[in-house]
Amino acid sequence: MIKRFIRHNVEDAGSSGSLNDLSFLLIIFFIVIAGFNVNKGFLLNLPSKDKPIVVNTQDIMKCSLTQEGQLFIDDSEVKIEELSDLIVEKLKTWPNMTFLLVINPDTQYQKVVDVISTIRKLKVENFSFRMEKME
Amino acid sequence: MVNIKQKRRNPAITTSSMSDIGFLLLIFIMLISLMNQRYEEKINYSESTILERTQADENFEIWIQSNGKITANAEVLNGAKLENAIIAAIAENPGVRIHIIADRETPYKYVNEVVSVLQTLQHRVVSFVIKEK
Numbered sequence: 001m002i003k004r005f006i007r008h009n010v011e012d013a014g015s016s017g018s019l020n021d022l023s024f025l026l027i028i029f030f031i032v033i034a035g036f037n038v039n040k041g042f043l044l045n046l047p048s049k050d051k052p053i054v055v056n057t058q059d060i061m062k063c064s065l066t067q068e069g070q071l072f073i074d075d076s077e078v079k080i081e082e083l084s085d086l087i088v089e090k091l092k093t094w095p096n097m098t099f100l101l102v103i104n105p106d107t108q109y110q111k112v113v114d115v116i117s118t119i120r121k122l123k124v125e126n127f128s129f130r131m132e133k134m135e
Numbered sequence: 136m137v138n139i140k141q142k143r144r145n146p147a148i149t150t151s152s153m154s155d156i157g158f159l160l161l162i163f164i165m166l167i168s169l170m171n172q173r174y175e176e177k178i179n180y181s182e183s184t185i186l187e188r189t190q191a192d193e194n195f196e197i198w199i200q201s202n203g204k205i206t207a208n209a210e211v212l213n214g215a216k217l218e219n220a221i222i223a224a225i226a227e228n229p230g231v232r233i234h235i236i237a238d239r240e241t242p243y244k245y246v247n248e249v250v251s252v253l254q255t256l257q258h259r260v261v262s263f264v265i266k267e268k
Contacts, residue, residue, distance in 0.1 A: 020150070023157030030164040037173060039190045039234050041183075041264040049254045105244035109237045110181045112246075113265055117183040131247040 042116055047128060055098050055126075061090055064132075067104045069111035080118055087122050098126035105134050174209050176200065178238040180266040189262035191232035195224040196264075199237035203245040218252050225258065236264040 047053060063083070064072040071078050078086065090097050099119055103112055112129075119127050176198040197217075198206045205212045212220050224231050233253060237246050253261055 019154045020157055023154060023161050026161050027157070027164055030161070030168050033168060038188060039194065039196075039236075039262060039264045040186045040267065041189050041234075041262055043187060043189050043260060043262050045259055046250065046254050046261055048257065049251075103243045103247075105247070106242045108239065109241040109243060109246055110239040112243055113181040113183055113239075113263070116263070117185050120185050131243060134244065 042113075042120065044116075044127075053128075059094055059096060059126075060098050060100055061087065062100045062102065063115075064102045065104060065107050065111060065115060067106040069107065069114075071115070080114060083115075084118055084122060087119075087124060091122070091124070096126065097124065098128060099124050101127070101129040103129060103131050105131055176206055176236075178236065179240065180264070181237070181239040182268040183265050184268050186265055186267060189232065189234065189264065191230070193228045193231045194234055195221070195231050196234045196236055197221075197249055199235065199241050199245050199249065201238040201240040203241070205245070205249065217249065218256070221252060221256060221258070225256070232260070232262055233258060234262045234264050 061073070063078075066072065071080065071083055073083075073086065087097075087099065101112075101115055101119075116127075116129075173196070178198065178200060196207060197212075200206075205217060207217075207220050210216075210220070221233065224233075235246060235249055250261065
């Protein structure tokens with residue numbers, strides 16, 4: 001019986017593609033995870049407590065937000081979609097209109113965020129908010 | 136006649152150090168992400184379709200639970216403590232961005248507590264942190 005020894009070429013250990021792929025996938029994972037820590041939301045300017053801003057009464061649109069999340073303008077209830085239309089109409093005649101939101105102390109934060117979001121969407125430049133005085 | 140023409144080798148790029156570079160990068164990014172680790176409270180974020188990036192270079196986060204518990208950097212802050220914590224953060228870095236991160240079910244009076252303190256300290260800009268819907 002004749003045995004023939006065939007010399008095989010030794011493969012480069014480092015050329016194992018799966019190792020590279022795995023490490024790069026982990027890198028991408030950590031880069032994506034690092035991006036999750038970024039805060040997003042609304043940037044609001046707080047008015048001074050001592051120096052209230054004087055505004056023409058015709059320029060103000062005062063809106064009350066109740067505990068249940070209902071919106072009232074001049075004692076009449078409006079839906080959030082109707083509010084958008086009202087603001088658009090008002091902005092046509094009073095471009096420098098100030099939207100004042102008076103919030104009930106027990107209103108859920110999400111309801112407040114919903115109104116602020118609508119105001120932001122309509123690009124109302126002058127937006128002010130305060131809490132109703134507690135009894 | 137002597138043939139001095141050598142047999143031409145196939146061109147190849149050695150990739151043996153590729154995995155080393157990959158793992159070094161991996162360790163580097165893991166360490167960086169550990170450095171950026173921040174304190175978090177378990178809350179249900181408010182959601183909106185419109186939002187902007189409010190993250191600054193220096194940030195101070197105030198967490199408000201639905202029961203009115205206010206915390207910052209794992210410390211419960213009430214009344215004067217909250218004011219002192221904000222003063223300390225501003226004194227350390229005057230350009231610090233204050234973030235209010237409140238649970239979606241938090242009654243607004245608790246958020247207003249923090250807003251009032253900021254107004255008293257004449258801090259003008261505040262970030263209301265929410266998530267994208």
